[in-house]
Amino acid sequence: MNHIKSLLRSIPFLLHLNNEEAGFFFKSGRLVSVKKGQLVDIKKTNSLNIVIDGIFEIESIANRDIVYLSPGSFFGFLPFIENRKKGNVKALVDSRIFVIGEDDLYKLFLMSHKALRGYIKMIESLNFDISDTGKKYFDIKGKVVTVFGRKAGSGKTLLSSLLGLSLSSEKTIILDLSYSGRSLFDLFKQKLTVPLSEKDNERGAAESLLNDRIVKVTENLHLLNISFSARVKVDPAILGPILFILSREYKYIIADLSDSDEDLRNKVFEQTDFVFALTNSKKEMDDVQPVFDRQLKEGQRVFYVRNNFFSKESGQFYGGYIFNRCEGFSDGGDISILENYISEGNLDNYRNAVTSKNRAIVIQSAQHESVLLGSLMLELNRGGKKFDYIYSSSYSYFLSCMLLLSDDYNTLNENMRKFFSSGQFNKIFEITFPDKYIFKSGRILKYAMELAGSKRAEMFQSLPLSYINSGGTQRIFSTGSLQHLMAASLVSEPLCEPVEFAGEKCSSGFPGNYVLPSHLLRTEAAEIFNITISNKEHLSFTDDKYSSFFINYLEASDEQKMPQPEYMDQSKKLVLEVSENEFKFDKISENTMKLSQMLIARII
Template identity: 30%
Template structure:
């Protein structure tokens, strides 16, 4: 069953970007308060209150403000304290979150903190000095990782840290236990690791500062695990990242595969994962990625040309050129000297990422196809496109087509009534109406066996499994496409990594707020204005789907919501159409208007 309290928390603007496990953690410290009509709450009570039921009046000297679910009032983390009296004007219920619990939650969930600060900045809340500093740094976490030893991982990590330090202040963490340390390669004396300390000790400012070694004015290094004889408590990582994000815009982590618990925690928290591959390691790395990367991480595969001079690696990748080290020179000095040969690679990795988010819906979202088509010959394209359900399938069809003619043909074929009707295998599998076999067949016809991370424009989506959601940025595209059509509870789920997944729509439609937790800097949102009005199209199957979605009460928790938190927002005007074929034809006839929109979003 879906937890209704999680759905209510997710509606709150402050928490729309949270994943289900984070919302579940918040629920553990939430205290429901029943407040009778006329009851008073003081805003100076060191708590945040979220309205679950009823109406409250915020009394101010010049005016009164009335708030209803899912609004909030009280004290916000990293924001200047307000004051005032709040009165319940009807019998009401509010969730209470103590400020100490909220600060602890933010300190242990770095991506949740990042998203929260972006929301606070969007709504122009008055941030404290600490909040301003965190938001200004916009800290990104980049991890360099490999399953193999002696592959040049630490050298690549130093290169990433060195190049990023030319942009903004950077710290490099040595989270490998053995090999050659970051300190040695930078010509610095090795300092003791953090491995024997508890999470509480790591949060001490003096303790951290004593273990940070300066390499240049904008590059520092810190020993997390190197040389340690005991395993690091992985719970140290979250408070460590929280502390470092006050000072650094880039946190680069040199991570090995020797400590699985530490590796898993680091990869969970990373934004960009740089992996050194060869023909031996690629399958191992992909298995790890598919299991652990659930937070919108971006994967970049690198071949170190120093070790792979003759091997032919077919998987898409970027090359890291061999670094020649002269006599008496450290690796850090050699990287500085050879910086021009690495500029192109790291300029792409470190560039601000742009994303397009497409509002979810049913068959009316086929109109997005015209927007996708404008990207085919464009020099300015987004790095990421996030969609869920049918828009995701429309996106993948575009990425697998070679021309407008082929794309149109694919859509007319895939969304014909005959094709859609073939998906409805009414054999009544356990708990569902329709089996997933036709969905798998459909996805195989849409795309071949390509992985998500191989696309030039990375297709993001969220799928739903076991009462929780997960973001997919790696894995076999065929499985993800099939699951994107598996609407719950109509269809049997699709197995991915031994879990049964369904489409996140309509329970979790694509929202720009989801990406606020990621490293993506510019987020644009495209919706259409017909999401509530079923079109009179000649498609019985899609008509059934539409009525099914409209019937679900929790869909309206999002469908009725307005005011997306993003950099740019556009709403498409869909012309009157008479059929699916007519809708597809008209979206491609609107190229000039779509070109203008894309210039404003990507080229602006």
């Protein structure tokens, strides 16, 4: 069964699925044995069929253009795709296929707006012919924005309304996801509709229900009541179908979210791209950060917001946006006051954060081979090329954080030289003899603290995304103590003691888990570059000062690496092709500098 799951996870349009979605996909399908010579009519099939074992041939009409299908190939139905192939599929030997029906594929997208987004981006990159229905989703590619406040009176509903108006040059809808307090409908002087409190997985029924409940404020700004005044808790599962439908029509979907229902809150966090968090004191910020660290698992970006109304009692504020007072607006109704407030530039930072075509760079996961990335990190520092997301894991993530933490070229160069030195490696990976682990994490945490201090990941303009094993499950961290994230990226179980963070034991997950560009297809990133390493020689430790046990451990891990499936625009694929056989930072950096300069120059 593990072989089958591994094969299925290598299918291009499944690479972006998270663990829950992949589990649903596996459970929804079934294995079917196909005897040699058995035929399947492609035109009549309403299921997706993935070859697990054996070999098939597709024979078109008039016996032309025969195509052979090996394990990992697929045929049949794909959502939003024009299925123009005709003819029969014939098993050439006794074979097995994994079969999943059309309805189950749509249910997968009803579960998650991000699963749909990732699928759309992937099939677009694979140059499939898109159906007319599919083109509606392709053209919109909506973003989900959450305005979150834990306390009543924080200003979240006013900020949600202003943000909605600010974005309404494109079709925008605001979802009321609070149970009580001030409603969006009150603010815009609109009649409050009945909350959507029932789960409905039927696409047609759900769409009809939504159309009846949507209220127009302006031509492009609409409202939808999800939970306000509901007498029972809203089933969080309704969010999937709602976003599935809304993402076809709206460029921006704003969630006005309170903290009164943790299940609903967590589901919204799961589906969102951005969070504007109203934290009107340092204590409020300190209280909400652990919530983000536990619940934001897919690269969501957090912006902390301080409402200027509370500024006198809240002290100094760094690392976020100021929400200036909106004078003259109290009970709502006069939209012109809000529009004037927006025209004065008060929402520019918020709007720009949401509307920007953000770009990401994915840096190959590596342990000691990350030394080959040194010159590239230096060129990123010197070249001034900015990315909104830097996604990596293992030692590569540690280097990415060094890049963000270093003020200048020389500081970065010295920090990396020290990191790869025998003295530093031997110090942080000192062999101990505990009951469970050979390498303790205490020294690694101390070293990370020296570099990162008390900084948090979400405070950086270039957001460092780390792919980390947390409690046995791989996830993306976009918030949290940089010290703990950096330390976790250096430890690999079972030899290394994991780092306690966000209520879980965390480690790099390398070499079994590694970053892929497809992981970010789920995010709102519009452009994704991918940096990989190709070394023609074996990188050896010639300095006998390095711990021989640690060297053997690194090289054994390196041998377990699996090939990385890649399906992306070749112009965004940057390969660092080198021939290095000695683990020497300065020598490698000098030898690879020109190549790194050429690669960075390709990034527009």
